Amino acid sequence: xxxxxxxxxxxxxxxxxxxxxxxxxxxxxxxxxxxxxxxxxxxxxxxxxxxxxxxxxxxxxxxxxxxxxxxxxxxxxxxxxxxxxxxxxxxxxxxxxxxxxxxxxxxxxxxxxxxxxxxxxxxxxxxxxxxxxxxxxxxxxxxxxxxxxxxxxxxxxxxxxxxxxxxxxxxxxxxxxxxxxxxxxxxxxxxxxxxxxxxxxxxxxxxxxxxxxxxxxxxxxxxxxxxxxxxxxxxxxxxxxxxxxxxxxxxxxxxxxxxxxxxxxxxxxxxxxxxxx
Amino acid sequence: xxxxxxxxxxxxxxxxxxxxxxxxxxxxxxxxxxxxxxxxxxxxxxxxxxxxxxxxxxxxxxxxxxxxxxxxxxxxxxxxxxxxxxxxxxxxxxxxxxxxxxxxxxxxxxxxxxxxxxxxxxxxxxxxxxxxxxxxxxxxxxxxxxxxxxxxxxxxxxxxxxxxxxxxxxxxxxxxxxxxxxxxxxxxxxxxxxxxxxxxxxxxxxxxxxxxxxxxxxxxxxxxxxxxxxxxxxxxxxxxxxxxxxxxxxxxxxxxxxxxxxxxxxxxxxx
Amino acid sequence: xxxxxxxxxxxxxxxxxxxxxxxxxxxxxxxxxxxxxxxxxxxxxxxxxxxxxxxxxxxxxxxxxxxxxxxxxxxxxxxxxxxxxxxxxxxxxxxxxxxxxxxxxxxxxxxxxxxxxxxxxxxxxxxxxxxxxxxxxxxxxxxxxxxxxxxxxxxxxxxxxxxxxxxxxxxxxxxxxxxxxxxxxxxxxxxxxxxxxxxxxxxxxxxxxxxxxxxxxxxxxxxxxxxxxxxxxxxxxxxxxxxxxxxxxxxxxxxxxxxxxxxxxxxxxxxxxxxxxxxxxxxxxxxxxxxxxxxx
Numbered sequence: 155x156x157x158x159x160x161x162x163x164x165x166x167x168x169x170x171x172x173x174x175x176x177x178x179x180x181x182x183x184x185x186x187x188x189x190x191x192x193x194x195x196x197x198x199x200x201x202x203x204x205x206x207x208x209x210x211x212x213x214x215x216x217x218x219x220x221x222x223x224x225x226x227x228x229x230x231x232x233x234x235x236x237x238x239x240x241x242x243x244x245x246x247x248x249x250x251x252x253x254x255x256x257x258x259x260x261x262x263x264x265x266x267x268x269x270x271x272x273x274x275x276x277x278x279x280x281x282x283x284x285x286x287x288x289x290x291x292x293x294x295x296x297x298x299x300x301x302x303x304x305x306x307x308x309x310x311x312x313x314x315x316x317x318x319x320x321x322x323x324x325x326x327x328x329x330x331x332x333x334x335x336x337x338x339x340x341x342x343x344x345x346x347x348x349x350x351x352x353x354x355x356x357x358x359x360x361x362x363x364x365x366x367x368x369x370x371x372x373x374x375x376x377x378x379x380x381x382x383x384x385x386x387x388x389x390x391x392x393x394x395x396x397x398x399x400x401x402x403x404x405x406x407x408x409x410x411x412x413x414x415x416x417x418x419x420x421x422x423x424x425x426x427x428x429x430x431x
Numbered sequence: 432x433x434x435x436x437x438x439x440x441x442x443x444x445x446x447x448x449x450x451x452x453x454x455x456x457x458x459x460x461x462x463x464x465x466x467x468x469x470x471x472x473x474x475x476x477x478x479x480x481x482x483x484x485x486x487x488x489x490x491x492x493x494x495x496x497x498x499x500x501x502x503x504x505x506x507x508x509x510x511x512x513x514x515x516x517x518x519x520x521x522x523x524x525x526x527x528x529x530x531x532x533x534x535x536x537x538x539x540x541x542x543x544x545x546x547x548x549x550x551x552x553x554x555x556x557x558x559x560x561x562x563x564x565x566x567x568x569x570x571x572x573x574x575x576x577x578x579x580x581x582x583x584x585x586x587x588x589x590x591x592x593x594x595x596x597x598x599x600x601x602x603x604x605x606x607x608x609x610x611x612x613x614x615x616x617x618x619x620x621x622x623x624x625x626x627x628x629x630x631x632x633x634x635x636x637x638x639x640x641x642x643x644x645x646x647x648x649x650x651x652x653x654x655x656x657x658x659x660x661x662x663x664x665x666x667x668x669x670x671x672x673x674x675x676x677x678x679x680x681x682x683x684x685x686x687x688x689x690x691x692x693x694x695x696x697x698x699x700x701x702x
Numbered sequence: 703x704x705x706x707x708x709x710x711x712x713x714x715x716x717x718x719x720x721x722x723x724x725x726x727x728x729x730x731x732x733x734x735x736x737x738x739x740x741x742x743x744x745x746x747x748x749x750x751x752x753x754x755x756x757x758x759x760x761x762x763x764x765x766x767x768x769x770x771x772x773x774x775x776x777x778x779x780x781x782x783x784x785x786x787x788x789x790x791x792x793x794x795x796x797x798x799x800x801x802x803x804x805x806x807x808x809x810x811x812x813x814x815x816x817x818x819x820x821x822x823x824x825x826x827x828x829x830x831x832x833x834x835x836x837x838x839x840x841x842x843x844x845x846x847x848x849x850x851x852x853x854x855x856x857x858x859x860x861x862x863x864x865x866x867x868x869x870x871x872x873x874x875x876x877x878x879x880x881x882x883x884x885x886x887x888x889x890x891x892x893x894x895x896x897x898x899x900x901x902x903x904x905x906x907x908x909x910x911x912x913x914x915x916x917x918x919x920x921x922x923x924x925x926x927x928x929x930x931x932x933x934x935x936x937x938x939x940x941x942x943x944x945x946x947x948x949x950x951x952x953x954x955x956x957x958x959x960x961x962x963x964x965x966x967x968x969x970x971x972x973x974x975x976x977x978x979x980x981x982x983x984x985x986x987x988x989x990x991x992x993x994x995x996x997x998x
Contacts, residue, residue, distance in 0.1 A: 157720045324526035325536070328589065331487055333513030333543045346530035474891035475862070579746075580976070608745035609918060610976035613962035617971045635892060638921075638964040642971050665966060679896040681921025683948065683963050690967055 158426050168425075171418025178412045182232040189225035197380040208400050215400035218390075223400060226382040227408045233383060234412065237298055238363040242356050245302045249309025250352060254340045256310070257317025268314065274307040280369060287375040297376045301366055305359070312355060316348045350427035357423050361416030368409050384409050434500075436629050437486065437516075437597060438462035442495035444481050455481040457653040458495070463597070468623060468630040470644035470661070472637060472676070478653040479633050483599050486631065487518055499597075514544050517590040521602035523582035527574040533560075533585050534570025540592035559588040563618060580611035587619065597629045605636065616643060637680050641665055649673050665690070674698045705777035706994055707880050707912035708734040708757065713771035715752060715761070715936075726752055727936045729771065731993050734880070734912045739903075741915040741927035741944075743959075749936040750916045754882045757914070758798060759788030776879060793823040797873040801885040803865035807857035813837075813868055814853040817875065824876040840871040844901060863894035870902055874909060881906060882914045887922070899926055920963055924948055929991065932956045934981055942988035952988070954980035 162168045186192055190211055200220030208215040214223035256267040274282070286300035320326060321344065329339050368385030370376040377383040384405045391401025444456040456478040463469045473479045485492050491506035498504070504512060520526040527536050537556045541547060547555050557567030563584040574582055583603065590598050603619065604612040620643055623630055632644055640647055641661060648658040649672065657670045668674050678695045682688055715727035727749045734740045744750045755761045757773060763785060773780040775796065780788060800806040808816060817837040822828050828836075834853065841849035844867040857865055866887065873881055886902065887895035903926060906913050917923050923930060923944070930947045932940040932955065940953040951957045958981070961972045 160720055324520050324522055324524075325528040327489070328518065328520065328526050328536075328586075329528075329539060330489070331513065331516075331518045332540050332589070332593075333508075333510050334539060335543075338539075343528055343531070346528070349530070474893065609920070609959055609962045610745065610974055613964075613972060613974040614976055616964070617973065620971055636964075637892070638966045641966050641968050642964045662968075665968070675893060677966065679893040680966055681892075681896070681919060681925055682966060683920050683924060683960060684965060684967075687966050 161426050162422055165422065167418050168422035171415050171420075171422055174411050174415025175419045178231055178415060179235065181228045182235045185225075185228040185232050189222075189228050191222040191225045192229075194221035194225045195229040195380075195382050205398055207398075214404040215398075217387075217401060218394075223387075223404055226387070227384070227405060230382040230384045230387065230405070231408065231412070233294070233377065233381060234364040234367060235360070237294070237301070237367050238360040240298050241302045241305055241363050242359060244298075245305035246309050246352065246356060249306035250313045250345070250348070252306070253310040253313025254317050254345060254348075257314040258321050258340050258344060259336065267310075271307045271310045271314075274304070275311065277304075279304040280366065283366065283370055284373065284375060287370060292375050292378055294377050294381065297367060297370055300370070301363060305363070308359075309352065309355070312351060313348050316351060317344050320344045320347050350424075354420055354424045354427060357416055358420035359416075361413035361420075364412050364416075365409065433464045433466055435462040436465040436500065437631075438498045439482070439486075440496050440498060442482075442485065442492045442497060444478075444485060444490075445493045455653055456485075456492075459650075459653075459655045460495075461648055461655060461658055463629055463631060465596070465629055466623075466627050467645040468632055468643055470640040470647045471631060471633045471650065472635065472640055472647060473650035474635060474676075476652055477650040479650050480601065481653075482650075483518075483601050483631065483633050486597075487516060487599055488512065510544065514593045515595055516597045516599065517593070517595040519583075519586050519590050519598060519600045519603045521605055523579045523586060523606060524574070526586050527582055529574055532571055532573055533577065536574075537570065537585065537589050537592055540589055544593045546593055559592055560585070562591070563588045563622075578611075579607050580615060583607060583611075583615055584618065587615075587622070591622065591626075591628075595628075597631065599631045599633070601633045602635070603632075604639065605634065612639075619643070637677055638682075649676070668694070671698050704736060705774065706733045706735050707738075707776055708732075708914065709772070709774040709994060710753070710757070711772040711774075711993070713753070713756065713773060714769070715749070715756065716768040718766045718768065723768075725936060730933065730936070730938045732931050732938065732941075733994055734914060736879070736912055737906075737910040739906065739913040739915060739926060739928045741917060741923040741930045742933055743917055743920065743923055743930055744933035745918055745959075747935070748933045750933050751884060753933075754798065754884055754914065754916055757880075757882065758792055758796065759783075759785070762788070793820060794876045795878050796880040796882065797876070797878045798882040798884060799866075799869045799873045799886050802889040803869045804857050804860075804862055804889075806869060807865060809857055812854055812856055813860075817853065817872060820872045820875055836875065837871075840875045841868070843874075843905065844868070844871045846871075862890050863898060866890060866894070866898050867901065870898070870905065874905055874911065877909055878911060880912050880914065882916070884916045885918070886915075888917075888919070895922070902926075920948075920959060932959070937982070938985055939981070939983070940986045940988075941991050943990060946988045950988075953986045954978060954983055 162172055181188065198221060202220065203216050204218055204220035206212055206216045212222050214227065216222055252267050252271065256264045282304045283300040286303060287296060290296040326339060326343060329343050367376055371383045371385030372389040376385060387405035388402050391398065391405065394401055438461065440460050442456060442459045443454065446453045446455055459482065471479045471482065484490060486497060488504065488508040496503040499515065527533065534553065534556045537559055538552055541552045541555060556570050560567050560569055565581060565584055604615050607615060616639065622628065634640060644661050646658065646660050647664045649656045651672050656672050657668065664673060665677065668677065674694050674697065678691050682691060711731045712729045713727055714729050717724045717726060730753065732740065742750045742753065752761060756769060759780060761767050762769060775791065814834060814837060818830065818833040821833045821836055837853055838849040841852060846852055846864065846867055852860065852864065852868065887898050890898065899922065915923065915927055927944050930942060930944050931938050932953065934955045940947065940956045947956065951960050958974060962974045964971065
């Protein structure tokens with residue numbers, strides 16, 4: 155524990171990562187209390203105050219229908235984090251299980267599972283998500299589905315490599331000689347040794363999921379208005395650069411803060427947990 | 432007359448490496464009597480590890496059969512076979528799962544074979560640790576908190592957890608420090624004698640063999656070169672290879688030096 | 703009287719960790735005269751390997767290491783040198799061979815490439831042809847029958863014994879004054895180990911190389927070393943000429959080590975206490991073994 159804290163605090167980058175992530179998480183959790191205009195997350199219009207440059211009480215300015223950008227960004231963080239967590243909660247168990255089976259069982263199982271994984275990995279992620287969204291209605295749920303579909307293979311590959319090397323270890327042999335079943339060996343012996351790498355990747359991924367979701371929304375394929383979304387905000391605002399710069403810059407910075415923060419925290423976690431690349 | 436617990440009959444193992452065929456074990460036959468300690472010695476490439484792996488059922492033999500208590504062992508072992516033949520590995524670091532407590536690793540054997548009732552197994556784990564000279568509360572620690580010698584004792588406890596008859600020990604003390612090795616060897620010796628266990632003790636260290644084994648089987652390049660009682664092997668070996676092996680052992684006392692010199696003289700005389 | 707090849711006086715090593723300072727060496731002293739073979743015997747965690755690394759100058763740059771004391775190499779103070787100067791000595795005037803020969807050689811370069819790298823440390827302008835000639839000569843010295851073939855091979859294509867001999871050849875190629883051997887032959891078969899040590903003995907005799915031989919194997923030490931230091935938990939506990947040590951071990955730890963080694967003449971397994979407080983008893987020095995400059 156002491157070692158964990160020392161690593162987190164001594165290294166300025168880790169500290170920065172921790173701070174940024176804390177900012178994002180706290181914003182998402184307490185948006186209702188921090189946002190000066192909580193109702194602006196919905197379909198509210200206030201044409202008297204539309205397109206205002208940043209000044210009190212609209213510290214990030216207002217958008218084209220008069221909603222406070224700061225409040226919307228806080229709620230957008232909530233949506234992004236939610237998206238990230240849901241995607242990971244579904245994609246990770248699927249990816250990890252397939253990776254464990256392919257890595258430990260070998261033979262035809264390995265061949266079939268890894269070739270399927272390879273197919274998914276060979277399609278550029280954004281293209282895959284876009285195609286799925288093209289077929290489905292653009293809603294938050296479908297957005298999550300699309301991102302999940304492209305996310306699990308990365309965990310499969312990570313765990314496959316780890317499982318392949320762990321299966322040569324003495325403790326796996328010992329469990330086999332004792333007579334433990336394959337399921338036990340995969341999930342109770344090998345998996346715990348993969349957890350540091352999986353956790354590290356999940357932390358890094360949260361930032362990337364937010365980025366991908368923002369990209370999808372930027373292309374109009376993600377969440378629909380009036381739900382606040384960082385990517386859509388950047389897209390909508392980009393038409394009005396450089397005059398109404400705040401419409402693009404602040405949501406863009408918000409994405410940067412989240413992705414950067416999770417990246418740095420992920421690196422720190424890697425060092426703490428001693429995970430593999 | 433003690434029974435033969437395990438015997439290998441004309442066992443061979445051929446590995447296919449790419450397009451090549453590698454004969455790791457060539458037509459080997461020998462038996463292990465119940466309650467004895469048979470040392471299997473040889474250098475790298477001798478096939479001793481391959482034989483251990485086949486006895487343990489890690490992979491099947493290519494030719495011949497391995498007979499346990501009169502019945503040929505199948506390629507796929509069932510729980511009863513697994514229970515009967517256990518393993519102690521060389522590397523104390525990797526043979527215990529670093530992410531599980533020592534107690535959990537021990538408990539696995541009890542859970543798999545349904546030994547005792549569920550409630551009592553954690554207590555039994557504590558007892559097992561005490562039987563190998565470790566404090567019972569070590570069961571809640573992970574292997575990282577234990578020394579090499581302690582980990583190896585845990586590995587021994589694990590091998591004995593399900594009351595096996597035959598224990599295959601693959602270089603069990605080679606990775607340990609000198610003083611620790613002596614303690615662990617003593618433990619192994621005492622356990623075998625007090626419980627009537629049978630050991631197949633694989634090692635390259637002949638000085639260990641002299642003091643722990645009843646009989647010695649010497650292997651070279653996959654073939655059984657010589658098998659005899661320990662005393663005979665060390666005082667009057669039949670094969671030159673055995674002589675050379677003993678002659679190469681680095682010794683600590685003048686008496687041992689004399690024994691080596693005597694054996695090497697014989698080899699040179701016969702040549 | 704020439705300066706000893708190596709003289710260590712009161713060497714202290716501590717490491718700074720998350721949980722505080724860890725003492726590794728508590729002030730050890732040893733020396734090696736020219737052409738002598740000195741063994742440093744101890745178990746794991748005794749500090750024998752870190753001592754070697756300090757002599758080679760490999761620990762000084764570690765931020766968490768705190769080193770104090772004297773290390774003199776051929777009369778020059780190693781601790782006072784810059785990293786660059788120590789670097790110049792490595793591979794040229796002092797070299798090291800390691801426990802596992804196959805993994806100590808770089809798997810992606812041929813033996814010839816690695817030899818050339820070693821030789822050009824001493825002679826930067828060496829041509830490829832000249833380097834190859836020297837390499838062939840060095841390999842022949844270590845009884846390798848087909849030096850040309852070995853030079854064009856990779857480490858994984860050669861046997862462990864062959865790689866060990868290649869490593870010895872590379873270590874001695876630049877005629878170093880000091881050879882540090884860290885558990886050589888431990889990863890090899892016993893017959894190969896015996897051959898290799900014999901070979902190493904002949905070569906260091908021929909070149910008058912001093913050897914610091916680090917080992918946990920008493921039998922090997924008995925056959926190879928002239929003088930022995932026994933190290934326990936960062937302290938030297940006994941120092942004697944090899945014959946003296948084996949005929950008359952006096953320190954409790956040495957005696958425990960000696961009796962713990964199984965004998966090929968039999969006698970069973972002894973009852974050993976592996977952590978007696980007597981092991982921390984003060985240093986016992988046998989006759990004829992004082993440190994240079996120490997009060998008699």
